[in-house]
Amino acid sequence: MNPPTPELIPTACGPTLARIQSVLDGATLPDKIAADPHLTACESCRGRARATRTLLAALPALDEPDTLPIGLTGAILAEVKSDRRARIRRRAVALVGSLAAAVAIVVWAATRSAGRPSPDSSPEIVSPRPDHIPALASTSAPTPGSRPIRIGDELARAGGAIRESSRELTDPAGAASQVFATLPSSFFLKPTPPPTPTEPVARSLAEISEVAKTGLEPVTGSAQKAFARFLRDVEAMQPGKPKS
Amino acid sequence: MTDAVIVRRCLAGDPGATRELVERFQKDVYGLCVRLLGHHQDAEDVTQEVFLRVFRSLGRWDATRPLRPWVLGIAVNRCRTCAGRRSRGPELADYLHEAPDRRPGDDSAELTHEIRAAVDGLRDDYRTVFVLFHERGQSYDEIAEVIGRPVGTVKTWLHRARLELLDHLRSRGLVAEEEAKEFKV
Structure with a gap:
């Protein structure tokens, strides 16, 4: 259907069309259309007026009540009932689920608080928090106005601490503690002129007690063996000696 | 109740x-x-x-x-x-x-069938207001309530729907000649 748009309708037709609409609304009697003088001059409006009469005659047939399908009421009621039950079930499941979640959270919280020891019972808990760092670190914590931290000093201090903590073992060893005490300074501080290969070691080994000597001899022996093996490997990797 | x-x-x-x-x-x-x-x-x-x-x-x-x-x-x-x-x-x-049985049995049934077909060919909004007004007997206010539009919009849509329908009936020659004569001078 390709109807004319209202913009294309001449303005002279306006009152007639309004009257036709009023008749179709049921507000005006159909006879009023026939008395319109515009119809004698306008072929379109005359055609619309005739079509209006036709439409008015056919409209009562349009609003004939449709026969309801058999069982429609029962089907609707069953559907509504089933939907209502499903909604109640969904709500119940949601309620039970949320209750279960709440109970689980409460149980978890209770278990957690029961498993955690009280601060009075074990004051030695190791914790990553800064206030639980051992005394060594806490003593070296920078404070405003203190001097900056130096790695060498800290290592020396750590070595001292190790030495102090192992005093029970090292005391019987006597001079062995002096060897440990030289470790930080020999690694990180001033370089010392290389001594003659064997004399200082022999002297130092001779100075320490028998117990310490017994502990250190395997170390020195292993170092010598490792160095000998290193020299052998280097010799074996010389380019002038191809493999056979 | x-x-x-x-x-x-x-x-x-x-x-x-x-x-x-x-x-x-x-x-x-x-x-x-x-x-x-x-x-x-x-x-x-x-x-x-x-x-x-x-x-x-x-x-x-x-x-x-x-x-x-x-x-x-x-x-x-x-x-x-x-x-x-x-x-x-x-x-x-x-x-x-x-589809609903719309086979025309006599002239009036043919006319009804033709009008229904023309209504079905209307734009959705026009068809809705036409059906609600002429077939379901709803007032302008009720239709405005149903479709959630102002009453003025409902009137405009219904008037356009009717005009399209009247022009469709004219174009299909569904207007009796003797009826046409009564308007002639």
């Missing part, structure tokens, strides 16, 4: 009130769905959907407003959704369409 009372009883879970509400509106809803969808089976399905929606959202109904336009508004929306879904889906072969 007034609308407010019946709704209150439905919300309380009274099966008798549920049945009464369905029986009160099912004819209007089904008739509207048949006219807007042009398909009995679809209309039946959509009618069930409409009542499901009605009972689901009955708690949101404004008791100060009439119930019938509210129910018909849901029906119009569901029909629109169904029509949209149908237009997006695969088209059935013509012989599979279960």
